[in-house]
Amino acid sequence: MRAYSGWVDEGFGGVADVFARNFEEFPELGAAVTVFVGGRKVVELWGGVADEGTGRGWQRDTVVPVFSCAKGLVSVCAHLLAQEGRLDLDAPVSRYWPEFGRYGKEAITSRMVLGHRAGVPVLDGVLTFEEIAGWAPVIRAVEEQTPLWEPDTSYEYHGHVFGFLIGEVIRRITGHTPGAYFRRAVGDPLGLRAWIGLPAAEMDGRARLVEAEGRPGMPGPEHLLTRIVTMNGALVFPGLDEPHGWNDPALLGMELPGAGATASASGLAGLYAAAVTGIEGRRRLLAPETVADAVREVSSGKGWLGFDMGARWGSGFLLDSPSFRPMLGERSFGNDGAGGQFAFGDDEFGVGFAYVANRMIGHGDARASRLVAAVRGCLGG
Numbered sequence: 112m113r114a115y116s117g118w119v120d121e122g123f124g125g126v127a128d129v130f131a132r133n134f135e136e137f138p139e140l141g142a143a144v145t146v147f148v149g150g151r152k153v154v155e156l157w158g159g160v161a162d163e164g165t166g167r168g169w170q171r172d173t174v175v176p177v178f179s180c181a182k183g184l185v186s187v188c189a190h191l192l193a194q195e196g197r198l199d200l201d202a203p204v205s206r207y208w209p210e211f212g213r214y215g216k217e218a219i220t221s222r223m224v225l226g227h228r229a230g231v232p233v234l235d236g237v238l239t240f241e242e243i244a245g246w247a248p249v250i251r252a253v254e255e256q257t258p259l260w261e262p263d264t265s266y267e268y269h270g271h272v273f274g275f276l277i278g279e280v281i282r283r284i285t286g287h288t289p290g291a292y293f294r295r296a297v298g299d300p301l302g303l304r305a306w307i308g309l310p311a312a313e314m315d316g317r318a319r320l321v322e323a324e325g326r327p328g329m330p331g332p333e334h335l336l337t338r339i340v341t342m343n344g345a346l347v348f349p350g351l352d353e354p355h356g357w358n359d360p361a362l363l364g365m366e367l368p369g370a371g372a373t374a375s376a377s378g379l380a381g382l383y384a385a386a387v388t389g390i391e392g393r394r395r396l397l398a399p400e401t402v403a404d405a406v407r408e409v410s411s412g413k414g415w416l417g418f419d420m421g422a423r424w425g426s427g428f429l430l431d432s433p434s435f436r437p438m439l440g441e442r443s444f445g446n447d448g449a450g451g452q453f454a455f456g457d458d459e460f461g462v463g464f465a466y467v468a469n470r471m472i473g474h475g476d477a478r479a480s481r482l483v484a485a486v487r488g489c490l491g492g
Contacts, residue, residue: 115158117171122489123154129485130156133478138323141169142468143376144482147384148490149461155377161318161469174304174375175318175467176357178448179270181307181372183379184293185277186225186405186427186446187386187396191296194401197284200225200426204276207283211276214257223263224276225427226409230258231276232269240355244365246288249275259415266410266424274307274369277427290366297396298378301385305378308366317373318469319358320351320450370449376465383445383456384463395458402458406430406444429455437480439487453479460490 114134119127126146133139141159145152161169192198198207200222205212211219216231223229234252242248253276259267269276278289285292290307298305309317353359363373381390387402389395397405410424421434428444429436436447438455439462445455450471456463464486466479 115156117154117156117158119156120153123486125485125489126154126482127156129481130158133481134158137472137476137478138470139468139478140321140470141173141175141318142466142470142478143169143171143173144466145376145380145464146486147380147388147390147461147463150384150388150390152377152380154486157376161316163319163321169318170316172304172375172377173316173318174306174309174313174373174378175452175469176320176363176448177372177374177379177452177454177467178370178450180374180379180446180448180452180454180465181368181370182273182427183382183446183454184297184305184307184372185274185281185289185368187382188281188289188293188296189221189225189277189427190397190401190405192281192284193404194398198280200404204280207280210254211279214255216256216258216262219258219262221277221280222409222426224269224273226266226424227269227273227414228263228266228410229269229276230260230262230265231256231272232259232267234272240361243367244361246275246366250279253279265415267415269369271367271369274367274371278366278368288366289368297382297385301381301391301393303374303378303381303385305372305374305382307368307372309360309363309373311360311364313373314360314363317363320469320471322351322450323470323472372448374465374467376467379454379465379467380463382463383454383465387456387458387463388461390463397458399458402442402444406442438483439490439492447479451476451478453483460492462486462490 141161143157146154157169219229236252281289351357384390386397406425413419423430423432431438431443439457442459443457447453452467454465
């Protein structure tokens with residue numbers, strides 16, 4: 112008896128084989144993978160347990176926290192606004208948000224933020240949970256922040272400030288916070304099960320996260336934006352369970368746009384498929400020239416801290432990075448999330464891909480990469 116449910120189109124059985132082996136060879140608990148090709152869903156698989164405490168099984172539409180995959184939602188929105196002529200990614204952020212342009216931040220552009228080059232990866236001040244949930248206190252703290260380096264001279268992953276900074280630009284242009292704008296512009300019209308700020312009606316059916324044995328704990332939300340957190344957000348701190356941990360409805364329900372999305376595999380894969388080919392009979396969200404702009408490499412190599420993780424960054428997206436997160440090619444763009452989540456699109460191959468799981472093993476673990484390799488093989492690559 113197979114350990115998963117779902118289906119694959121003819122020619123994509125290799126993805127199902129790898130999905131099954133992931134349950135055999137890793138401490139997988141519950142997981143799902145979805146693949147679109149040419150705007151059509153060709154893989155939809157799910158299996159395992161969504162809630163270890165109750166034994167509730169993973170279902171086709173189960174959502175799970177996907178952490179920094181949120182950056183993909185925010186970045187698609189930013190590129191949509193640029194495509195519409197409402198946002199110039201190379202103009203100073205202060206054109207849209209005047210209060211931002213001080214203390215050395217006057218020349219920072221949205222592209223610098225999207226490429227992790229703005230010099231504000233973290234904040235000096237410690238904000239409470241209530242302040243982070245309130246949005247405005249974080250925005251005031253960003254306004255008061257001094258860059259750690261001269262903007263655009265180096266880069267380092269802007270783990271959480273990224274979402275608030277680009278999110279406030281989106282809010283200034285549209286009048287909506289990024290989570291609300293995403294749902295209005297993309298999520299609701301396409302019926303995508305992906306949110307920044309999970310609705311209360313979706314809480315009971317969500318998957319609950321569990322950390323693999325030996326994995327460092329997640330940071331609590333009060334420490335997500337400060338310098339006591341290492342730049343990639345990894346800090347030994349018990350942060351999964353309530354209150355205010357990553358399984359807490361109060362945290363999942365707030366807008367944390369750099370690292371706080373909750374989504375199903377189909378929701379994330381559908382987003383990227385919509386971006387590169389279109390789905391549901393609609394034209395693609397991002398024009399070829401918009402994708403070309405997004406996948407132009409902005410940052411790579413050694414960062415400000417002196418480390419080279421092998422990642423390549425475009426404008427808002429992780430690019431094909433063979434030694435860090437391999438995808439399909441030079442037109443691939445996406446984002447991964449703490450614990451192993453990963454989603455990307457590629458308009459050359461016409462692919463939207465997403466893998467999500469609730470057993471958190473770690474950034475760069477092989478589960479998603481094995482599935483991407485299987486997709487590549489099925490496409491004849």
